Amino acid sequence: MRRPTLTTTSMMKKAFRPGERSLSRSEIVERLALELQGAGIAESGEAFLSRLLNIPNSPVRAGRTEAIIELAYQPHQLFDLAYRYLRDTQQPKTADQIFREVRKRTHFSWNQIARILVLEKDPRFVQYEQDERWFLAEWKLANDHVYEYLVSTGAASIPLRAVTYSLEQEMGLSAKEYVFLPELDDRFLVQSGYVQLSSPEPSGSGRSEAEASRAEAAAAAAVAVQGKLTLEDDGGMNTTATMTNVQQEVAELLRQALHLLDQRGQEMGQEVIARFQESDMPGIEALLREKQQNEQIVLGIKQVLATIAQP
CATH class of the missing domain: 1.10.10 (Arc Repressor Mutant, subunit A)
Known part of the structure; x- marks a missing residue:
């Protein structure tokens, strides 16, 4: 099955630890063997190293002797x-x-x-x-974590823009340290801005069908703040319990929306600088209008959250 796999030159770089500039040939061959085994590549560390030493722009080169391998990088x-x-x-x-x-x-x-x-x-x-x-x-790969999250929660899909929120709030991972690459992983399908599992989860795993449907609806509304939230009533629950669950899901949805709007605000700061450098005044004006609209949305969401929090 296809998984995100480092290129050969990148695999060589990862064999060096932070701060290392050179290694003995025997040490680098040993580390490469482990890297290759983990990637499912049937090649010896020595053969891999010999091949990398002879390609253009190789990240490594022989040192004073063939027994020493050092990084070719020169600081600039x-x-x-x-x-x-x-x-x-x-x-x-x-x-x-x-x-x-x-x-x-x-x-x-x-x-x-x-x-x-x-x-x-x-x-x-x-x-x-x-x-x-x-x-x-x-940066580390988040693919395994997202896969396990989708399977364990039974969520049919989540918006790509909401993955950062889910990494931090649901999986306890720092979004600054992880990247998600579903397009390089055949466990996932990406359609219309949503990511989902490429094959159905095993029977009996995760949450019930009704709960999974509610999770999907909540995730969709997190991207479209003004979208409709559709939740099915569970006949085995009384009205008070159902309303409490709905309010909890709505509150979670709105907090996720606030996170997405904050993320967009940070992106816009970079975009404004780029537009200014390009003297793109229409683009700057459009960004300012979007910023004002987002600020109004944030204010409205906070007011709704305050209402939900009231006893």
Whole structure:
């Protein structure tokens, strides 16, 4: 089954631990063997290393002797700018996007940046097979956690924009440390902005069908704050208990909506700067109108939450 898999050069980088610049050949071969085994690749560590030493822009090279393997990366301010860009935006980026951002912050030309900023050599950047974007090596994959969450809760789907909220509030993970790559994982399907399991969960697992339907409805309304929330009444529950459960779900939905609006506000701050640098006044005006609308929505949501909290 397909899972997010590091490229060969990125796998080599991950064999080095933070702060390490060189290793003995025997040590790096041993670490590579474990990496390859974990990725299901039938190749020896020695063969893998020999192949990587001979490719263009290899992240490693032989040291003073063949018994020492060292990183080929040479520090430069452009690499640090690229690293801060990904860290601050919390999003993977293509090389073109990184070059464009770095060019805005320096006097270097595009050709100079492309010649110097060879991301294949910097151990802080990694790529996954079939994905042209660059990730920070320090980021972890959330795919297994999201899969287990969907199975255990019985949720039919969740909005992609709500994954960050679910990671932090439901799974107890820091969104700053994890990335979710459903498009590289055949356990998931992504359709119309929602992610769901590619195959039905085993019979009897997770919550009941009615509960799963309510979870799906709540997740949908978290993205469309003004959408309708449809919940089925359970015949085995009395009216008071049903209303209490509905109010709890609505409150959770609204808190999730507040998180999404806050996340959008942070994104807009970056977009305003980009529009200003491009002298795009219509784009800036559109962002300001959206900001005002979002602030009104936030105020309304907080008022509803305060009403729900009243005894």
